[in-house]
Amino acid sequence: MIEAALERRVVVCCGAGGVGKTTVSAAVALELARRGRRAAVVTIDPARRLADALGMAGLGDEPTEADGAALRAAGAPASGQLWALQLDAKATFDRLVARYAPDEEVRERILANRIYQHLSGAVAGSQEYMAVERLHELLEDGRFDHIVLDTPPAENALDFLDAPERMTRFVGGKALRVLTAPAEDSAWLGRRALAAGTSAVMAVLRRVTGAELLDDIAEFLSSFEGMYAGFAERAGEVRSLLTSDEAAFLVVAAPEEEPAAAAVELVRRLEEDGFPFAGIVLNRVHRLPPGAPRDVDDLARRLDALGAPRAPALAAAVLEALEDARAVAIRDLDLREGLAAAAGGPAAAVIPALEREPVDVAGLAEVAGALVSPSVSAKRGPIASLG
Numbered sequence: 001m002i003e004a005a006l007e008r009r010v011v012v013c014c015g016a017g018g019v020g021k022t023t024v025s026a027a028v029a030l031e032l033a034r035r036g037r038r039a040a041v042v043t044i045d046p047a048r049r050l051a052d053a054l055g056m057a058g059l060g061d062e063p064t065e066a067d068g069a070a071l072r073a074a075g076a077p078a079s080g081q082l083w084a085l086q087l088d089a090k091a092t093f094d095r096l097v098a099r100y101a102p103d104e105e106v107r108e109r110i111l112a113n114r115i116y117q118h119l120s121g122a123v124a125g126s127q128e129y130m131a132v133e134r135l136h137e138l139l140e141d142g143r144f145d146h147i148v149l150d151t152p153p154a155e156n157a158l159d160f161l162d163a164p165e166r167m168t169r170f171v172g173g174k175a176l177r178v179l180t181a182p183a184e185d186s187a188w189l190g191r192r193a194l195a196a197g198t199s200a201v202m203a204v205l206r207r208v209t210g211a212e213l214l215d216d217i218a219e220f221l222s223s224f225e226g227m228y229a230g231f232a233e234r235a236g237e238v239r240s241l242l243t244s245d246e247a248a249f250l251v252v253a254a255p256e257e258e259p260a261a262a263a264v265e266l267v268r269r270l271e272e273d274g275f276p277f278a279g280i281v282l283n284r285v286h287r288l289p290p291g292a293p294r295d296v297d298d299l300a301r302r303l304d305a306l307g308a309p310r311a312p313a314l315a316a317a318v319l320e321a322l323e324d325a326r327a328v329a330i331r332d333l334d335l336r337e338g339l340a341a342a343a344g345g346p347a348a349a350v351i352p353a354l355e356r357e358p359v360d361v362a363g364l365a366e367v368a369g370a371l372v373s374p375s376v377s378a379k380r381g382p383i384a385s386l387g
C-alpha cells in the first residue's frame with residue numbers, strides 16, 4: 001500500500017497537530033535508507049524531537065547525515081543514507097537574496113532593510129514559503145534520491161500549499177506597491193511625473209505612519225523589483241513537482257474524532273487542488289487485545305493456582321483493563337471504517353500505539369516496520385490509482 005509512495009521523489013507527510021507527522025516522516029526516511037536510498041527528511045517542526053530521535057544533536061538548516069554505525073547499533077542498519085535538516089526560514093531567505101540579487105549593493109540593501117528583516121523572520125506564510133524554496137534547493141542539490149517533508153499542523157499544512165501564491169502576492173502586491181507605483185503601471189504618465197505623484201502620497205502617509213517605515217517599504221520593493229519573477233518561477237516549479245507523479249502526500253491521522261475529521265478535510269483539499277494523495281497513515285492505533293478469558297472466576301482460579309495474591313480482585317482488575325483496551329480498540333476500528341469511507345479506501349498503513357514513545361532510532365525503526373507491514377489488508381486503496 002505504502003510502496004508506491006516510497007518510490008516518489010518527494011514524500012509529504014501532513015495532518016493535524018500531534019498525530020505523528022514528524023515521527024512518520026522520520027520513519028519513512030529511515031525505511032528508504034534501509035532500502036539503500038539516499039533520503040533526506042526535512043522538518044518544519046520547531047520541536048527538537050526529530051534531531052533527538054535520530055541522535056543528531058543540533059540539527060540545523062544544512063543537511064546532516066545520520067551516523068551509519070549508530071543506526072546499526074540501534075538495530076536499523078541502512079545500506080543507503082539518512083539525512084535530516086530543520087528548516088530555518090530566515091537562513092533560507094538570506095541565501096535566496098544572496099543568490100538571486102542582481103548585485104552586491106542590492107543584496108546588502110535588502111539584507112539590511114527592516115521590512116525584509118521583518119518579512120524574512122515573521123510575516124505569516126514566510127515560514128511555509130521558505131519550506132517551498134528549501135525544497136527547491138534540495139531537489140537541485142543532487143545528493144538525495146528522496147526528500148521527505150514533515151509539515152506543520154493541518155491548518156498550516158494548507159497554508160503551506162498556498163504559500164507560494166501568497167508570498168508572490170504579498171511581495172508583488174498592490175497594497176504595498178501603490179506606495180512606490182512602478183513605472184510600468186502607468187507608463188503614459190512618465191516616470192518623473194509618477195515619482196512626483198508618489199512622493200505626494202508618500203508625504204501624506206509619512207505624517208500618519210512612520211517616515212522611516214515607508215522609506216523602508218519603498219526601498220524593499222524597489223530592491224526586490226527584479227526578483228519577483230524568480231520567486232514566481234521557483235514556486236511554480238515546486239508546485240508542478242508537488243502536483244506531479246514524482247510526489248506523494250501521506251495524510252497522517254490518529255483514530256480520534258477530531259484528528260480523523262481533520263484528515264478527511266485534508267484529503268478532500270489535496271484531491272481538490274490536484275496534489276497526489278497517496279493514502280492515510282493511521283497512527284497510534286490500539287490493537288484488539290488477544291483472545292482474553294472472560295470468565296472472572298475461571299481467571300481467579302488460574303491466578304490462584306499460579307500463587308498470585310488476592311486472586312479474585314486481581315482477576316477482576318485484569319478483566320476490567322482488558323475490557324477497556326477492547327473498547328478503545330473497537331472505537332479505533334469504528335473510526336478506521338469511517339475514515340476509509342471518507343478517504344475512498346482503507347488506510348495505506350496502520351501503526352500501532354507503541355507502549356514506548358518512538359523517541360529514538362529503535363522506536364522509529366519499529367514505526368517504519370509497521371508502516372511497510374503487508375499485514376494491512378487493502379484491496380482498493382487510492383494509491384492504486386496513482387499508478
Ligand SMILES: Nc1ncnc2c1ncn2[C@@H]1O[C@H](COP(=O)(O)OP(=O)(O)O)[C@@H](O)[C@H]1O
Binds near residue numbers: 019351356
Ligand atoms: N505510534 C506511536 N506510538 C506511541 N507514541 C507515538 C506514536 N507516534 C508518535 N508518538 C508520539 O506522539 C507524539 C507526537 O508525535 P509527533 O510525530 O511529534 O507528531 P506531530 O509531528 O504530528 O506533531 C510524540 O511524543 C511521539 O513520540
Ligand SMILES: [Mg+2]
Binds near residue numbers: 022045150151
Ligand atoms: Mg511535528
